Amino acid sequence: MNDTPLDRKRFVERYARFFGRERVAAIERLGYLMVEASGEGPYITDTEGRRFLDLWGVGGVHGLGHRHPVLVAAMTEALRTEDFGSLFHFSEAKARLAETLARTTPGRLEVTWPAVTGSEAIDQACKLARGATGRSQILHGDHGYHGVTGFALSMMGSPSMRAWAEPLIPDFQAVPYGDASALASAISERTAAVVLEPVRTDYDGRAPDPGYFAEVRRLCDAHGAKLVVDEVVTGMGRLGHLWGIDHWGVEPDLLVTAKGFSGGLYPMAAVVMRPEVLAFWGDDPYRIISSYAWSNVGAVVSRTAVEETERILPHACAMGDRLGRVVEELAGRHPALVRGVRRTGLLWALDFRDEMAGAFFVLGLFQRGVIVVASAQNLAVPKLYPPLILEDEQIAEFAEKAEDTLRALAG
Ligand SMILES: Cc1ncc(COP(=O)(O)O)c(C=O)c1O
The missing domain is CATH 3.90.1150.10 (Aspartate Aminotransferase, domain 1)
Incomplete structure (x- = not known):
């Protein structure tokens, strides 16, 4: 250990190269560097x-x-006896977390698929929808943000975050967010899933009109497509309900949570779905495996985080x-x-009259x-x-x- 604190100057001199000098310099120029x-x-x-x-x-x-403090105490206590556990087995910590998700999510959502990050969980949800329907097309809201892995990045609204990694996964199509008639024109018997955020967080912070999600649900039912809601931001109390979609009283087929689900202490994510989604796996139980998906320690933290959020x-x-x-x-x-x-x-979301003013407000x-x-x-x-x-x-x-x-x- 060094006795001088790692202030910004020392950080740049000594460590910037390990994070990419140019990248750190760009953050410094913005005035956004913090250690x-x-x-x-x-x-x-x-x-x-x-x-x-x-x-x-x-x-x-x-x-x-x-x-x-409640989460730190729960995690400290869990570390006395728990570790990651194994992705091939179950544990009481994981069982109680899955039960808590089934209790708190809407309607018939009951089966959980564990994941580590929001992006990974979104990928799993898209794959599960494809597997369950035997179809490939994924419709998603335009200007969305669902993460940075393959399927998630294929829905990325920001050109600069996706263009350099293209070509991405085929058969993804953006539809205007919040526009039910545009969705009605795009959806068909080819559609595996419609993926939407309850509020479009990375573009305009817009919540759709009150009847939108009910209409999306109706269209998905009419065409046999799965409704996937991305609750990575809007879940865990953000919209004033435990799950954002509760705001509209609609039950999706699959719900994805991450971010706040971690309690800020341990990377945890999940896909919670209607039981029939997983039925196509039959007696092959290991079609998705992920070594870190749901640590036992993390499961204790996440269950405590859900309960604390409810409270x-x-x-x-x-x-x-x-x-x-x-x-x-x-x-x-x-x-x-x-x-x-x-x-x-x-x-x-504050709507500034121009982009410079919005950026300078943040800085x-x-x-x-x-x-x-x-x-x-x-x-x-x-x-x-x-x-x-x-x-x-x-x-x-x-x-x-x-x-x-x-x-x-x-x-
Ligand atoms: C709405 C939404 N979905 C998915 C993700 C991806 O989550 P993660 O960063 O944990 O991969 C994010 C991340 O910001 C997000 O905002």
Whole structure:
């Protein structure tokens, strides 16, 4: 160990080359370089003692804040006896997590397929839909983000994130998000799955009209296609319900969770599906294997995270309403910069009049010690994913620093 703290200067001198010098330099030029030291509740502290209010939490990975004491205690306790276990066998930790998912997800979703990352789980969901239907076409919302592995990347809305890796997997087709008649024209007896986020998070933070998901469900049923909802961001309480799709009262065939499902401590993801989806496997039980899919330690953390999210949701919704008022007031005071605010539950998207203003809002807040995030596909729409443990103190801190940032931008 070295006694001098690893400040940004030393990090760049000594370690930047291990992460790609040019890449680190680009992050430095943006003013976004930070060397994390610790996390506690809604805050991150860096190695130079700067404290950041984390209203992004890696898109909800830290949805319960950093190092939530109940989760840390559960993981510490699990480590006394548990390890990864084996992908070929079961355990009580895994069984109880799968049961918790079946209890909390909508309707007939009951069977879980374990995974490590959101991207991997999305890939599995697409493959399972293809296997279950014997069809290949996957329809997905345009300007989506579902991850960076093969199937997930084939649905990537951002050209710069996908073009360099092409050609990708065939028979994926984007349909305009939120437009049921466009979907009705595209869907057919060739369609294996329709993959959608409950809110389109990486582009405009848009939630579809109230009747949209019911109509998507109807179209999938009429054509024998599977409805896959990507709850990687919108699950685990983000939309004010445990699962985002509960907002519309629709039951998908497959639901994918990750990010907040990890409790911010252990990489965990899952596909939860109707039992009939897996029926095509017959008596061949190992058609997907993934060595790290569901560690026993992680299963304890994730079950605790789901239960803690259920417990704290009423508090989170109440604080969300208060934050909502603050965000609306801010936007109302700066109409020359901000066109409007989109909110679904605990997810906010600020609609700036131009991309530069949106990007500078994110960077300006960062310099003032608040982390929010820009949509990769649309810099004009920064987003807020506050932790569910939010309190008035953090709302006041955000209000003050956001006002300061907006004034500086207006100037
Ligand atoms: C909506 C959505 N789906 C899937 C993913 C992929 O998850 P992961 O980064 O864990 O692979 C992400 C990641 O940001 C996401 O936002």
